Amino acid sequence: MLLVNLALRNLARRRVRTLLTILGVALAISFTVGILSISEGFMSSFENSMAKQGADIIIVPIEAESFPYPDVAALVGSFPETLIDEIREISNVEAAYPVFTAIPMTSLPDKIGAIPILNGITPEYFTEVVPYLELGEGRLLEAGDGNVMVTGSGIAEVQGLELGGTMLLREREFVVVGILSPSGGMDDGQIFMPIEALQQAYDKQGQLTYVPVKVKDIARAEETAQEISDRWPSISAQTQSSILDKLIDLVGIVRAAHFGLSTVALLIGILFILSTMLMAVGERVKEIGTMRAIGTHRRFIFQLVVTESFMTSLIAGAAGCLGGYLLSKLITFIMSEWLGLTYFAPVVSVRIFAIGIGIALLVGMLAGLYPAWRIARTNIVEALHHE
Amino acid sequence: MNEIIVETRNLTKVFSVGESRISAVNGIDLTIGRGEFVSIMGPSGSGKTTLLNLLGGLDYPSSGSILFEGQDMGKLKERDLDNLRLRRMGFIFQTFNLMPIFTALENVTLPMEIAGVPRDERLAKAKSLLTQLGLSERIYHRPHQLSAGENQRVAIARALANSPSLLLADEPTGNLDSRTTEEIAGLLKQLNSEYNIAIALVTHDVQVGQVASRTLHMVDGRLQQT
């Protein structure tokens, strides 16, 4: 392969310049891949929890209307447990599950990830609402349980909780009876306890913060949610699908940001390689004139320059993907070691690598075309005169 | 004269720069036969380089025509003209114009590689040419590791690689000292008779011009045959 051989040797003749160019483009791609992988991690964490829940309608205190998530609900308010019996009376409601959520904020830990979200639940919550969660060791909650807990894998790791161990909560000892398998979602940061035990610990007997509801006729879920919201002004009922729609909007915004970021990396890459290639071609005018004189086709010269550009950007793309992978590992490390956020692992997916390599290929092509065209169209006699 | 390699008819090249029009080559009729060694001499600016560029298809005439081995070069597509230069002509430059990243051997194999000659064949050919030109000990040297005379010999080997029928040399000894000049001139004469290859040589050096079988004098874009 004359083309590849020539291209490689041309790149090798200015090693430092070639390496600096590769480094510049690789850095741009690394950051893109790194940041994309973090944001993918957040997205997949959402998708692995919220999107899988087996509820059709979510009820939260009216104060949490805009952010109908258990952790937000825990911080802003509660409503009386007696409502749940009335809600169950509604014709389209099949089941409603009482949840009392709390976030222990008495002393701020040095790692945010070490703050658990405490969910007071009834045993059927596991089978009906979060059936996708799998038990790692021990057991799930049972009727008649006292001060016990089942913890998500992430929070167990950060808090150093082990089966049979205890956690002190408002002067009460809770025994760990089960640890869940990692789910890759936000549930890994949750702790589940019997609802009465948690309510007592917080002196909130008879109060709820969150109620997942199953309906009989899913087609009428929206109507039912509206009915609940209208009847009890202190609570807000929203369908799971409308909550997910909001998340999907969020996904769209994040994807747009990905696109913007990739475009910036693309532009940086193009500018780097373009300036290098223009320089490289500028100092080889006479040589290329000679090649043309001895019979090399214009097209070959064009292909040669584009090949050089492609090779530079492909090496940069590969290095950038590797760099991005290492960057995401570093961020994972920082997140878990310093922040304790073990369940927000960046995702380095094939899609992200494909974006990295895709940017590299586009860069190589776009940055190579102009210098290639410029040198290939140069008049042979003029090129031979060039010093 | 025997078979004709190249023949020009009323060949003219006019350069327009601003208001002025310069007829660098002005109605030249020139015929070079197979194996003929022609030297072209004349004052600076008389159009020697321009004429050679036209003969080699590096530049296009303003009017007139060139027949190369019977083919009208003006009617060839760029690709075919490239192929003509690649396979039927060899170019030797005053400044050698070798590829600096290539060894002597690679510089000589390059035109053969472009022409699609198989690897073994081109290596054998390049080695035999370099050996013939006295460079058997220098085949892995790069241009910067070779003397001027050696570089010009590598360039000659490169010009001969695809067995052309015409060598075009524009002041090939212009950058060489007198001893090396003599050497290169003698070499060209030897190759001319050995391979029966036609040579068009532009030179300012009378001694070099004398190795040719015919000398043309160029003045103001015209030939004065002697």
Ligand SMILES: Nc1ncnc2c1ncn2[C@@H]1O[C@H](COP(=O)(O)OP(=O)(O)OP(=O)(O)O)[C@@H](O)[C@H]1O
């Ligand atoms: N590209 C060009 N544009 C305009 N004028 C040109 C161009 N090339 C050559 N000329 C003019 O054409 C004339 C002939 O130039 P050419 O280079 O052929 O001369 P030469 O005989 O080779 O001279 P020298 O012995 O100095 O090399 C000169 O007057 C030169 O100025």
Ligand SMILES: [Mg+2]
């Ligand atoms: Mg000249």
